[in-house]
Amino acid sequence: MKTVLITGANKGIGFESARQLLQKGFHVFLGSRNLSNGLKAAEQLKAEGLTHVEAVQIDVTNLDSVNAARKEIGSKVRTLDVLINNAGISGIDIDSEGHMVPQTAIDTDISVYQKVYDTNVYGPARVTKAFIDLLKNSLEPRIVNLSSSQGSLTLHSDPNYIYYQVKGVVYLSSKAALNMYTVNLAYELRDTAFKVNAVSPGFTATDFTGKNGGSVEVAAKRIIKYALIGQDGPTGKLFCEETNPDGTGEIPW
Template structure:
């Protein structure tokens, strides 16, 4: 049975991604900052008849927590097939270029950028042992510099310097990571799940977690002919999904 790790998986989009991967036959490790929340998520899935899931305490802002999660998963499997870097935060308010504080930037980058780097570097050895390793970095079309410099972009007026810049940085990490692994079986992409109704945005998004989960899982389960080093947002490009960086 293939295995996957999803960060920030005890609720919202991460939880739905874990559910859908498990439904497709993957053994899924649900990363959760608070293990109690992860165990509650597992109970919910098992109540639905989904048993190929397991909670892992994983605070992506804490180096020791990431190392302990790697040790724990390494005891259970010799390889990891899929890594979904889903955990993220908005960064609070204000988000004006004039008023956002350095502390806001530090907090957001510690999760949205450094957290992804910590987890990816910690688990890359297990991923390299998979025959078809996949990494999906859950990004946002809000991190597209090209779109946000275009007045015709539908979210052009939704500017937030902390969150947007952190996702742009995550996108560049994705590009470089995919480049460095371009001659391998890895497929590494940034995927925007769309403006989804979750706790993340106070349930203001119009999209469903089911649709958001499908968009992410699609790129997690790509075959060998699939793309790598690309940025996808089916909300913004329903035809091919690809959007500019």
């Protein structure tokens, strides 16, 4: 039975990705910053008859927590087949009238960058580094980094891009940084069986978006597609089927 760790999987796209991979026969380590929330999510899946799931406490911003999760999972399995770096935050504040506060390049405080980057960039780097040894034991290791088309420098420089007007310097730049991390990681693992890709689920109705957007089922399907690709599949690429529905889904960096 193949194994997968999904960070931030107690709700939203991460939770639905866990459900769909369980349905495909995976054993899922359901990562959650708050263990209580993770345990509740795991029980919900078990109630659906999807029993091969375990909640694991992991705060991707805390190295001790990441290492503890590695120790816990490593005590149960020798091999991790898939890592989905799903945990992420927008860092967008809401004002007293319920409106989102723009993340402007001029006015945004550096502390906002630090908070968002700690989760969206340093988090995947911490987790990947901690679990790379277990992944190397897999015959077909896969790493999927949840990104966004909004991290594409090319698209955000194009006035015809659907989200061209939706700027936000902190979140967007964090995903651009994650994209570059993905490129470098894929390059370093190019002569191995690894497939490493950045994937955007598209604008999806979750807590992250205030319940606006497309279905979580479609978003999760887009993610796990790259957890399941064969050895002839791509690596070191950025995909967003919402932005490029031509069949390949690949979009420019």
